[in-house]
Amino acid sequence: MTYNERRNSAGHRLQTSFTKSAATAVFLGVSSLSIGLPTVATAQSYAFSSVQIEGLNRIEAATVMSYLGFARGETVSSGALNDAYQRLNGSGLFQSVELVPRGSTLVVKVTEFATINRINVEGNKRLKDDELLELITSRPRYVFDPAKAERDAQLIAEAYQAEGRLAATVTPRIIRRPQNRVDLVFEVVEGKNTEVERISFTGNRAYSDARLRRVIQSKQAGLLRFIISADTFDPDRVEFDKQLLRDFYMSRGYVDFQVVATASEVSGQQDAYFVTYEVREGQQFKYGQITTVSEVEGIDAAAFDRLPVVRTGSTYDPATIERSIARMENEAAKMGYGFVRVDPRITRNERDGTLDIEFAIIRGPRVVVERIDIEGNATTLDRVVRSQFTVVEGDPFNPRAIRAAAERIRALGYFSDVEVQAREGSSPDSVVVDVDVEEQGTGSFSIGATYSTATGLGFNLSFTETNFLGRGQYLRLEYAGSLSFDNQNYIFSFAEPNLFGRDLRLGVDAFYGSTAQVGSALYSTTKVSGELSLEFPLSELSRLRVRGGGNGANIFGYTGTSAVVAAEAARGWQIGAQAGLTYTFDTRRNNLQSPTNFYARFAADAGGFGTDNQFIKATALANVTSMVMNDEVELSATVEGGAIYSFGAGARITDRFFLGPNQFYGFGYNGVGPRDTGVASNDALGGNYFALGKIEAKFPLGLPEEYGIKGGLFAHGGTVFGLDNPGGVDDGIYWRATVGAAIYWQTPVGPIRFSYAYPVLSEAYDQEQRFGIGFETGF
Structure with missing residues (x-):
């Protein structure tokens, strides 16, 4: 029986078949010759005094004999001879095997599999060679196995399917080379991307389809389909979207919410999917009565009444329950009570739609953390992962603290996958926490272009690494320049976020910038600064940053006629020391998906030491953002202000405040404030004080939400x-x-704003700029 593989030198598709005629010849040969052997006791037995092996190149004859399983002169039945053939054929060493008895000699004819000379992938554009070659099991200088090549082709096709290219085909082909070698080529036809054409929902009443589409990761194919990967159909992403929908509804009081079913239908052209989520919202609940009880001797429940962050009448949110429990358990630990747990006991009031919460302080099981094992972090140091845990070996085991640590590890952005599980340790009263992570790239290099009506067209180059040398450190190098004006900025930033293994952020920042007669400013400037800072938490939602360093500025090349500006430019370089602090309060730090968020920032500096002017400078900002009308409309109110007080020769233009077009819509660069109107140059001078208030509303325009x-x-x-x-x-x-009115466009390169503002209150000398364009920034 013979197993043949037919291929031509041009690389036709692998084809394998058994040749019926060869199989018949072997069978007849064995049968007929066995009858004529006088030494055989029966017609089904043979005795071979010699074994002749043909076709070996790399494989030793002893290897073939080991697979035959009998020695020379040994009586062999026809069944044993067939078993020997099956062992040789199934060894994976030979392309074909043939056993031919010739009297007392058994002739073994074999054709060895070729050796793989090299492996190539052709026709691939979407996925790189390196990515695909990592998936396959075939290797150069190893024996070529057609079955393995077929499996490798399937693995490559599955990689394309994960990218949404369901029509991709992969064909393994070989090109024969001398000395029984072959080149293995995987020919890829990528096909078109299988996009999500439409995402719809059924059963939703509280929130529209458009709002729910903003919750999930999957996106519909839109204008920017060529660079947006989320519009590619991915079954795993659809499953993850179900959890996102549940989290969204749960955070808004819908405790019984369910995704009943999902349906993914392929279009008639086989190039798009229609995805439908069937949901059941249920009833929305608010918090009812909030109480605290203690079942632990020595703990007074009244001391914990102020700790829960839930309030009667507010919408139920499981995240606020978890946060309240964490605060109460931490307080118990500070009081010296170990193994104390807080059990939330919930009573449903269906009629009035409320949930009564009783926080019960109980004695938990006496289980300690034996050790924390970290696996998979090939680059990131163990201490970076451990720093996200609030518990160490020997501490009481707290499942909530472990879950919170897992979320913090994921939030680092260093890993593509994070699994944190607890298992029993060396004794029933101990656990081992296993942390399994998968590294991902944390560095980025970007080249971009910017445009604003203030400085015109510009470009920037930046390199950012958020996990420098695997130490969790932040490094940024950036250059930004303007094509319209001779403006250049160089920025260096470095930060150690866990100094001494604690929540202390050490920062080092340096800046160099130069401008040349921007807008109505008829002078050039050069600025330098260097700063060392230390940031730490004051509370759960607030942080304080203290800093010190120096900065300097020079005003030169003035071509105007203002005596004020000329006098300030004549003071030349002014370089001095400076120290200050910044306080921030941000409700978004609690990781709650709240419809209303508050942000506040206050900064104070004392500087100019070593110059002809010492000063105290302060700025403050407060913002409230709220989602209304079922989260369809975003309302924002902001107030900010600043003041600088001088003790010497007075502040200069480089120290004072200006309100630019990205901060105060409707006015140009240096467009408002004191201006030297008595001279031809009409110089803008800035001011020692500023105040600004803004009210803004963003809302959908009825366009497909995938356009952003x-x-x-x-x-x-x-x-x-x-x-x-x-x-x-x-x-x-x-x-x-x-x-005025604005159009906000959420693009993959960042949010862009197009606005038109009409000044209803202005001065005759102000520089108006009614149309504006710029990149949006957050707090």
């Missing part, structure tokens, strides 16, 4: 005033106000 386009209305009002040496310039308080 929203509309907006806004109203801004503010002023810039005050000079140390006015020199006859009017530096009084004059309020300005604008109203």
Whole structure:
């Protein structure tokens, strides 16, 4: 029986078949010759005095004999001879095997599999060679196995299916080379991307399809389909979307929410999917009565009443329950009570739609953490992962603390997958926490272009590494320049987020920038600064950053006629020491998906030490953002202000405040504030004080949400005033106000704003700029 593989040198598809005629010849040969052997006791037995092996190149004859399983002269039945053939044929060493008895000699004819000379992938564009070659099991200098090559082709095809290219085909082909070698080529036809054409929902009443589509990761194919990968159909992503929907509804009080079913239907052209989520929302619940009881001797429940962050009448959110429990258990630990747990006992009131919460302080099981094992972190140091745990070996085991640590590890962004599980340790009263991570790239290099009506067209280059040398450190190098003006900025930033293994962020920042007569400023500037800072938490939601360093500025090349600016430019380089602090409060730090968030920032600096002017400078900002009308409309209110007080020769233009077009819509660069109107150059001077208030609303325009386009209305009002040496310039308080509309476009490279603002309150000398374009920034 013969097993043949037919291929031509041009690389036709692998084909394997058994040749019936050869199989018949072997069978007849064995049968007929066996009859004529006088030494055989029966017609089904043979005795071979010699074994002749043909076709060996790399494989030893002893290997073939080991697979035959009998020695020379040994009586062999026809069944044993067939078994020997099956062992040789199934060894994976030979392309074909033939056993031919010739009297007392058994002739073994074999054809060895070829050796793989090299492996190539052709026709692939979406996925790189390195990515695909890592998937396959065939290797150069190893024996070529057609079955393995077919499996490798299937693995490559599955990789394309995961990218949404369900029509991709992969064909393994060989090109024969001398000395029984072959080149293995995987020919790839990628086919078209299988996109998600439409995502729809059934059963949803509280929230529209458009709102729910913003919750999930999967996106519909839109204008930017060529660079957005989330519009590619991925079954795993659909499953993850179900959990995102549940989290969204649960955080809004829908405790009985379910994704009943999902349906993914292929279009008639086999190039798109229609995905439908069937949901059951259930009833929305709010918090009812909130109480605390203690079942642990020595613990007074009244001391814990103030710790829960849930409030009667607010919408139920499991995350607030978890946060309340964590605060109460931490308080118990501070009081010296170990192995204390807080059990939330919930009573449903269906009629009035409330949930009564009783936080019961109980004695938990006496289980300790034996050790924390970390696997899979090939680059990241163990201490970086361990720093996310609030428990160490020997501490009481707290499942909630372990879950919270797992979330913090995921939030680092260093790993593509994080699994944290607890198992029994060396004794029933101990556990081992296993942390299994999978590294991912944390560095990025970007080249981009920017445009603003203030500085025109520009470009930037930046390198960012968020896990420098696997130590969890942050490094950023950036260069930004303007094509319209001679402006250049160089930025260096480095941070150690866990100094001494604690929540202390040590930062080092340096800056160099130069400008040349931007807008109406008829002078050039050069600025340098260096700063060392230390940031740490003051509470769960607030942080304080203290800093010290130095900065300097020079004003030169003035071509105007203002005596104020000329006097400030004549002071030349001013380089001095500076120290300050920044306090921030941000409700988003609690990781709750709250419809209303509050952010506040206050900064104070004392500087100019070593210059002709010492100063105290302070700025403050407060913002409230809330989602209304079933999360369809975003309302935002912001107030901010600043002041600088000088003790020497007075502040210069480089120290004072200006409100630019990205901060105060409707006015140009240096467009508002004191201005030297008595000279031809009409120089903007800035001010020692500023105040600004903004009200903005963003809302859908009815366009498909995958386009990422929203509309907006806004109203801004503010002023810039005050000079140390006015020199006859009017530096009084004059309020300005604008109203207008905007288009907000969420692009893959960042949010872009197009706005039109109409000044309803302004001064005659102000520089208006009604149309604006710029990149949106967050707090």
